[in-house]
Amino acid sequence: MxxxxxxxxxxxxxxxxxCAGVDRAIKIVEEALKRHGAPVYVRHEIVHNRFVVENLERLGAVFVEELSEIPDNGRPVVFSAHGVPKSVPAEAAGRQMFALDATCPLVSKVHRESERHHARGRHILLIGHAGHPEVIGTMGQLPEGSVTLVEDAAQAETVQPPAGEPLAFTTQTTLSVDDTADIIAILQRRFPDLVAPAKEDICxxxxxxxxxxxxxxxxxxxxxxxxxxxxxxxxxxxxxxxxxxxxxxxxxxxxxxxxxxxxxxxxxxxxxxxxxxxxxxxxxxxxxxxxxxxxxxxxxxxxxxxxxxxxxxxxxxxx
Known part of the structure; x- marks a missing residue:
């Protein structure tokens, strides 16, 4: 037996x-390939999954880290779901590239929120992980020095934002809900006038x-x-x-x-x-x-x- x-x-x-943002980003690359043929260039992994990236490569997507790797041949270029600093679409426009923005709309919401805080004179405390593409993109929406990154509770206890400036916070959309709540609680204790997002940033x-x-x-x-x-x-x-x-x-x-x-x-x-x-x-x-x-x-x-x-x-x- x-x-x-x-x-x-x-x-x-x-x-x-x-999720809806990932689904949309992948469909943008697939639809660009259907309409315009190969190659379609994609700056950074469209989403963080090798299986997805390799499938799109088989269809004719070409993944690059920087726009400088893309020839001036009029082919579409897609920005990844994580979002990009403002310098990237500016460079694409300067080179008259056909750019398609696959940034998740919930990440774009954080970008616009950061811009509103900056316009009102607030310094921004961004809760997130250094080096992550989403954090790089969010910090890159504003002039250098406008955002201070806070990665964990220990940094929340010690961070020293510019003296005398009103403060607001935003967060990366993919963090631990519990960890982020702990960090926010510390920041609110230290900075009682800290302005929170109108709606939570974690998606x-x-x-x-x-x-x-x-x-x-x-x-x-x-x-x-x-x-x-x-x-x-x-x-x-x-x-x-x-x-x-x-x-x-x-x-x-x-x-x-x-x-x-x-x-x-x-x-x-x-x-x-x-x-x-x-x-x-x-x-x-x-x-x-x-x-x-x-x-x-x-x-x-x-x-x-x-x-x-x-x-x-x-x-x-x-x-």
């Missing part, structure tokens, strides 16, 4: 995977995915597997949230091929989710890999329904 596989309960987080998708991970950890998941890239801020945060919410272990994997299913040996219940830039096919890959070793009982744990859709830029809207 064939050997019986051990049973493994898999709690599948919902929502998980693509709905980040908030919902973290809430879903907390829910599966609360259901007794001993291990939480997060499908996502190591340079994806929201995916890394999901792994952190899982551990803090009670999971003994969490693991970030890029796809099923990278997973050793024996990682779940000895577990009764595990959780599975995906960052906002990871497609559902990669979740299915992980389930298939686990099924080679276990008899899976999959249950979806849904904490929110997402119906947000963002329109394509006018240059690509349906004719």
């Amino acid at each position: 064939p050997e019986t596989k051990p049973r493994l309960n898999v709690l599948l987080a919902g929502p998980r995977g693509f 709905y998708a980040t908030t919902n995915r973290q809430a879903a991970v907390k829910a599966i950890a609360a259901r007794g998941a001993e291990l939480v597997i997060v499908v996502g890239a190591p340079n994806s801020s929201n995916s890394v945060r999901l792994a952190e949230v899982a551990r803090r919410a009670g999971a003994a272990r969490s693991l970030l994997v890029q796809r099923g091929a990278a997973l050793d299913p024996s990682i779940a040996d000895g577990c009764t219940t595990i959780g599975l989710t995906a960052g906002a830039s990871a497609p559902e096919v990669l979740v299915e890959e992980v389930l298939a890999k686990l099924a080679t070793r276990f008899e899976l009982a999959v249950e979806e744990v849904v904490v929110a329904e997402e119906k947000v859709v963002f329109r394509l830029p006018p240059a690509l809207a349906a004719e």
Whole structure:
């Protein structure tokens, strides 16, 4: 008789995977390729997921880090979902490039908010991670020295913004909800007149995915597997949230091929989710890999329904 596989309960987080901003960004590249043919240039990874990037490369997208790498051949150039400093569209305009902006509208909201604070004479405390493209883009909306980056609670306790200037804060959209709340509380204690955003900057998708991970950890998941890239801020945060919410272990994997299913040996219940830039096919890959070793009982744990859709830029809207 064939050997019986051990049973493994898999709690599948919902929502998980693509958010509206990522979906829109990918569609912008795909639609540009359909209308204008290859190549279509993309500045920076359109979203932080190698599977997505490689699929678009096969269709004819060419990824570059700077506009200087793109020849003056009239081909479209797309700015990534993370947003770019103002110097980038200015350079594109100076070279008369056909530019398409795939910046997530919720990141653009932070940009406009920062500009309004600056126009009212406020110095901005930006809560985020140094070097992340979204942070670089947000800081690049304003003159140098207008924004001070605060990365963690320790920096919040010691940061010294310019004396005598009124203050406001904004945040990167993909942070840990709990960590950010702690940082904001410290800043508000130190600077009682600190102006907050009209609406929270952490996006709905980040908030919902973290809430879903907390829910599966609360259901007794001993291990939480997060499908996502190591340079994806929201995916890394999901792994952190899982551990803090009670999971003994969490693991970030890029796809099923990278997973050793024996990682779940000895577990009764595990959780599975995906960052906002990871497609559902990669979740299915992980389930298939686990099924080679276990008899899976999959249950979806849904904490929110997402119906947000963002329109394509006018240059690509349906004719």
